[in-house]
Amino acid sequence: MNGRSSMGWCFGRAGAWLVLLFLVLPALIALPVSLTPERYLSVPKDSMSLRHYANLFSSDEWISSIFQSLVIACGAAILATVLGTLCAIGLWRISTRFSEAIRALLLLPLIIPPIISAMAFYRVWVKLGLLDSYLGMIIAHAILAAPMVLITVSAALANFDPKLEQASRNLGAALPTTLRRVIFPSIRPGILAGAVFAFILSWDEIVVTLFIAKFRVFTLPRRMWDGIRENTDPTVAAAAVVLIVVTLTALLLSVLLSRGRAPAAETKET
Template identity: 70%
Template sequence: MTSGFFFKFNRVGAWILMLFLVTPALISIPVSLTPKRFLSMPKGELSLRHFEKLFTSEQWLSSFFQSGVIAVSTSLLATFLGTICAIGLWRVSSKLSELVRAFLLLPLIIPQIISAMAFYRLWIPLGLLDSYAGLIIAHTILAAPMVLITVSASLASFDPKLEQASKNLGASNWTTMHRVILPSIKPGVFAGALFAFILSWDEIVVTLFISKYSVYTLPRRMWNGIRENTDPTVAAAAVVLIAITIIAFMIFVILSRRNTRSKDA
């Protein structure tokens, strides 16, 4: 049967493509272990000196710290704004609110370079260039739509009758929100917070435009390292980033598993 053959052929092809997607990133592991001072594959002996440098260099450590502060703040702010907005849109649900929802998703799809231009343009007169606040606000605007999406997905499976029941039983708006709605959309809120964190932690294009000296995030320092293309410390940083990605991914999988389990129950 020709389709059976095609079937197998396509499946093998798909697996090869999967390897093509994942393996290239792994090259930074051997390169980060090279004993030499320049980017190279290690021959024979391995060394951890570049990791040592990464974790003792003041510059790299400050970048880790700054990225951490910015990503955590962005994640908190975007999660708060995105969640209440999603709940609002869910409660209004009119033609207009759907239009507003579509509009609020725009920062996700408008090319980053245009977002970067926009923030750069406005941050100059506002004096927000090269400051924590500037980066956090910009990243929040880019990340809040992610939260909006994940929370809205959770809300879609939430039974509105529960809200009514809570109100009929005499609970105030605040109590209903706090004790009925929020607990049932928790998985969506956490997933959104995680996405927002990752987005900010990785963000480079907007960061290139609106940061300069005093705020120097991890992607920014990696970008410089990549452009200079000599220092294996970048490879060590890449390995650390991959590890963080995998940890974040596992958290996400556990969260979404718990989500589906609670839905089944």
């Protein structure tokens, strides 16, 4: 029985790795294409060149798009982290059937197709005057990313001992002090993970951006979209590699922070 269980576990892990490779490998084709010496999209044969990376980091248009994406992604990550964390703590404290209905409602942005969300944002943003603005982009991306923060923080709160909060309140600490000194430090890994996922979602987002950004806001994914549609400049492949590297760096940072917090928590308990 144990042998069958271990064999099933091995097959499960192998299947998971195959699925992961199936999803990731197509994106990695951007790396060899970005090194082509040609002026069109192609895989290098005899030689490789960094000319397209030089064009990416020397062109004012591409640099502006990278900067805009970073500003919008950081702003959206901060706003989504604040909203998602407060919502998760509020729903955790209420803990009723009504709160579960609210949680399901807040998770709708993850379920609704992006094209539907994009059209809804466009209609509302036109009336509010937020179309083609940094504020409109940050708010839209934060709304889309807040459910990710809600999920990670709720998972962290599931392992939080409510007796710690009760002890803090019994010792006379006010609610803001309890949040700052007891709850937030305990769920910090979940908050950091949510912030990273919110940043990645905003950094890579394209569908909503195409609807609510016109002339002033040109994020990196939108610049890549226009580059593919209007010409076949391999600089688009170099930009895709930058997107992938930033995304993987953010994920790696999240893993390192969570691992760093775990030993610290174990040390405090001992």
